[in-house]
Structures are given as structure tokens and as C-alpha cells.
Amino acid sequence: MNSLMAVLAPEAVVFQSAAKTSQEIVLILARKLERLGYVRPSFVDAVAERERTFPTGLKMQGGGNVALPHADPCHVLKAGVALATLKESVAFANMEDPGERVGVDVVFLLAINDKDQQIEALQTIIATIQDAAAMRALKCARTLAEIKSVFG
Amino acid sequence: MTRIKTILFVCGTGVATSTAVNVAATEAMKQRGLTFHARQAKATEVPSLADDVDFIVATTPISGSVTKPVIKGLAFLTGIGKDKILDEIEAELRK
Numbered sequence: 269m270n271s272l273m274a275v276l277a278p279e280a281v282v283f284q285s286a287a288k289t290s291q292e293i294v295l296i297l298a299r300k301l302e303r304l305g306y307v308r309p310s311f312v313d314a315v316a317e318r319e320r321t322f323p324t325g326l327k328m329q330g331g332g333n334v335a336l337p338h339a340d341p342c343h344v345l346k347a348g349v350a351l352a353t354l355k356e357s358v359a360f361a362n363m364e365d366p367g368e369r370v371g372v373d374v375v376f377l378l379a380i381n382d383k384d385q386q387i388e389a390l391q392t393i394i395a396t397i398q399d400a401a402a403m404r405a406l407k408c409a410r411t412l413a414e415i416k417s418v419f420g
Numbered sequence: 421m422t423r424i425k426t427i428l429f430v431c432g433t434g435v436a437t438s439t440a441v442n443v444a445a446t447e448a449m450k451q452r453g454l455t456f457h458a459r460q461a462k463a464t465e466v467p468s469l470a471d472d473v474d475f476i477v478a479t480t481p482i483s484g485s486v487t488k489p490v491i492k493g494l495a496f497l498t499g500i501g502k503d504k505i506l507d508e509i510e511a512e513l514r515k
């Protein structure tokens with residue numbers, strides 16, 4: 269059973285966002301996490317800055333590309349994951365090769381503050397992004413209930 | 421008996437993807453009968469830590485000034501080419 273639902277902050281899930289750039293979608297998700305009390309106000313800028321120097325776009329096999337933006341734990345108050353699916357893919361720089369751009373359809377914004385406690389959450393995210401069928405379902409979903417029916 | 425080697429797992433923040441890679445590599449090497457010491461760091465800390473480790477597994481590009489072997493750990497996140505990366509890590513551990 270994939271426990272993605274246990275990891276997600278349900279109020280920080282955005283479906284079929286019309287965001288046009290990686291900065292825009294990261295900002296939307298980061299502001300949600302901030303309003304929900306997951307992160308400090310400094311988180312938003314920290315993620316954007318981190319993305320400029322250490323981008324997180326990942327080229328996947330099959331189910332489309334993903335990005336896993338995050339920031340240093342000092343900006344995080346409690347652990348949680350925000351999720352966005354995009355109507356049209358936006359360009360993130362590649363984690364492995366920052367000079368290269370990858371078109372990303374699904375973004376997981378990670379608020380991580382304790383690596384030891386959150387290993388399971390990280391493994392859940394990794395397992396999810398490697399599961400092409402799950403990612404296809406995620407990309408098509410319009411509601412939290414639809415995600416629950418896949419990942420419940 | 422050979423000395424237990426130390427791997428430095430690196431990502432942009434030293435907590436997220438490096439943790440996932442560390443756990444996955446530890447598990448996979450255990451299955452191959454190999455153990456190692458693991459350390460984690462953010463990419464900017466690597467030049468000051470590299471001397472104390474045997475090799476590096478990183479999900480971010482590493483400064484060219486680092487002379488220790490660097491293995492790209494991205495396969496642990498994408499699943500693409502993971503076996504090859506595991507073989508590389510095993511080879512470094514058996515050196």
C-alpha cells in the first residue's frame with residue numbers, strides 16, 4: 269500500500285494548476301504551507317534560492333517528470349508535503365545537470381525538518397514518483413478523493 | 421579484514437534526497453553483504469568534508485576541486501539505471 273495520503277498536507281494540494289513557470293508553482297505551494305503553519309515565512313525565498321543553485325527537476329521514465337523542491341530544515345516548523353499537478357508542464361532545471369531543463373507535470377514541495385523521522389515520508393515520495401501508473405493517475409486527478417481512491 | 425569505508429551522501433540541503441539515497445544504498449549493500457559508515461552533507465559542505473570520507477554519492481553536481489570519487493545518486497530517485505549505480509558503489513566499497 270502506498271501511503272502518499274499520510275504524507276501529504278491535504279490543504280496544500282493543487283490540481284491542474286495553470287502556473288506557467290517553476291517559480292510560480294513553487295510560490296503557490298510554499299505560500300500554502302506557510303499559511304497552514306508548516307513553514308516559516310522565510311521558507312518561500314529559501315526554496316526559490318535553493319532551486320536556483322541546486323535545482324530539483326527529475327527526468328523520469330514513463331509517467332512524466334517531477335520536481336522535489338525543498339529548503340533547509342531551519343525554515344520548517346512541522347513536516348509536510350505540498351503537491352501540485354500542472355495543466356501544462358513547466359520547466360525546472362535538472363537536479364543532475366542544472367544547465368538542462370525538464371518539463372515537469374507534478375511538483376512535490378517538501379517541508380522536511382528531521383531526516384531521521386522523515387525517512388518513511390521520503391521513501392513514500394520516491395516510491396510514488398517511480399510508479400508510472402500511480403503518476404499517471406495523479407496527473408489526471410481533479411480532487412483529493414480521486415487521489416485517495418488511488419493511494420488510500 | 422578490510423577497513424570499513426565511509427560514504428558521504430550529498431544533496432542541496434543534506435536532509436532530503438541524500439537521506440533517501442543513503443537509506444536505499446544502505447539497504448541494497450546490506451543485501452550484498454557490505455557495510456559502510458554513512459555521513460550526510462549539503463553540497464556546499466563537501467570540500468571541507470571530502471578528506472574524511474572514501475567516496476561521495478551525490479544527487480547534485482559536486483565542485484570540481486573535490487578529488488574523491490563521486491558517484492551520481494540520481495538513479496535512486498528515478499529508478500533509472502539503479503542497478504548500475506549499485507554496482508559502482510559495491511566496486512568502490514570492495515576496493
